[in-house]
Amino acid sequence: MTLRPTDQERIARARNDLRLGIPVCVGGSVVAAVENLTRERFEALLALGPERARLVLTARRASTLNARAYDGDLARIELPSDVTLAWLRASADPASDLDHPMKGPYVSDRTGSADVHRTAVTLCKQAFLLPAALVIEGAGDAAFAAAHGFVTAPLVDPDPDVVILDETSAARVPLAVSSAGRVHVFRPRDGAEEHYAIEIGQPDRAVPVLSRLHSACFTGDVIGSLKCDCGPQLRAALAQMGAEGQGVLLYLNQEGRGIGLANKMRAYALQDQGFDTVEANHRLGFEDDERDFRIGAQILKLLGFSAVRLLTNNPGKVAMMQATGVHVAERVPLRVGETPQNAAYLATKAAKSGHLL
Ligand SMILES: Nc1nc2c(ncn2[C@@H]2O[C@H](COP(=O)(O)OP(=O)(O)OP(=O)(O)O)[C@@H](O)[C@H]2O)c(=O)[nH]1
Numbered sequence: 001m002t003l004r005p006t007d008q009e010r011i012a013r014a015r016n017d018l019r020l021g022i023p024v025c026v027g028g029s030v031v032a033a034v035e036n037l038t039r040e041r042f043e044a045l046l047a048l049g050p051e052r053a054r055l056v057l058t059a060r061r062a063s064t065l066n067a068r069a070y071d072g073d074l075a076r077i078e079l080p081s082d083v084t085l086a087w088l089r090a091s092a093d094p095a096s097d098l099d100h101p102m103k104g105p106y107v108s109d110r111t112g113s114a115d116v117h118r119t120a121v122t123l124c125k126q127a128f129l130l131p132a133a134l135v136i137e138g139a140g141d142a143a144f145a146a147a148h149g150f151v152t153a154p155l156v157d158p159d160p161d162v163v164i165l166d167e168t169s170a171a172r173v174p175l176a177v178s179s180a181g182r183v184h185v186f187r188p189r190d191g192a193e194e195h196y197a198i199e200i201g202q203p204d205r206a207v208p209v210l211s212r213l214h215s216a217c218f219t220g221d222v223i224g225s226l227k228c229d230c231g232p233q234l235r236a237a238l239a240q241m242g243a244e245g246q247g248v249l250l251y252l253n254q255e256g257r258g259i260g261l262a263n264k265m266r267a268y269a270l271q272d273q274g275f276d277t278v279e280a281n282h283r284l285g286f287e288d289d290e291r292d293f294r295i296g297a298q299i300l301k302l303l304g305f306s307a308v309r310l311l312t313n314n315p316g317k318v319a320m321m322q323a324t325g326v327h328v329a330e331r332v333p334l335r336v337g338e339t340p341q342n343a344a345y346l347a348t349k350a351a352k353s354g355h356l357l
């Protein structure tokens, strides 16, 4: 038994520090997120060894910039001799791509290991920052970390097992759709976002339960945005559960298909420039969908459910539930909330993400 933080706890700390703009040390290298890098820290980091410094971008972002991604999912880009913080930021953030299309040429590194660089980008994504990092290779050993008060973290598995969640608390909440509502809060052990389950009635665990995996959408769920169908889907799902007298709605805090609200608004700004919902994610450096649906399956199992009638138009959710051992006895379509403003969005989801109309 030791009091020392576990690897998972050190990773959670590193994620939080990057979000605050504080560099961290991973595998003997120094890592900083580009998004919130201050000029002082940028200059101090560069002074550690500009020849060992790399801008790390995802292959998605690199392809927009015509940079080579020799590491498959990543590009490790050498810094130009006249590098500025503005260049780093413009390379990371597509907001000005159309105004300043020529930021290159970019020279990508193809030597050595990209493991630390991959961890750097994974941590940025987990912190809901732009997936872009400045890495100074070999400059961040234990003595350096201790001297600067930097957190040291191990390499992060880019393809991890699903995080374990624990039920933190639960209480009765009478709802407009049913007086027999109950809200359960689940907390992941990796220090990430909590997720909620809204149980309606007392569903029989022996038969498939009417269920929805709903991903948080502040704009659609809360303020009535017409750009998506989330709010009407949320309310229609709850209404159907209320009418049937039972059901379970998982409210998963995976805002913006897992990229966070700040990045979703960046994606919306790109959509106003003419890119569709998938292209906008890619230009930012994200995959189309960064969510982990295994979390929803785990919550259902923790609540004692092993089979569902799933309210969704997304075949990916059905496939993931089946793959994680929750039987989908029926897919129940949920087609509500179409507006002139979200017609193109829904059409893109059908054409590119396989959503069923
Ligand atoms: N990145 C990004 N996320 C979006 C955009 N529009 C909506 N979202 C997010 O997309 C998610 C929608 O989630 P769900 O309601 O589970 O929708 P779905 O995957 O289409 O599946 P079903 O609704 O079950 O058919 C929410 O997290 C929204 O915040 C967008 O243009 N870009």
Ligand SMILES: [Zn+2]
Pocket (backbone or CB within 6 Å): 217, 219, 220, 221, 228, 229, 230, 231
């Ligand atoms: Zn939405």
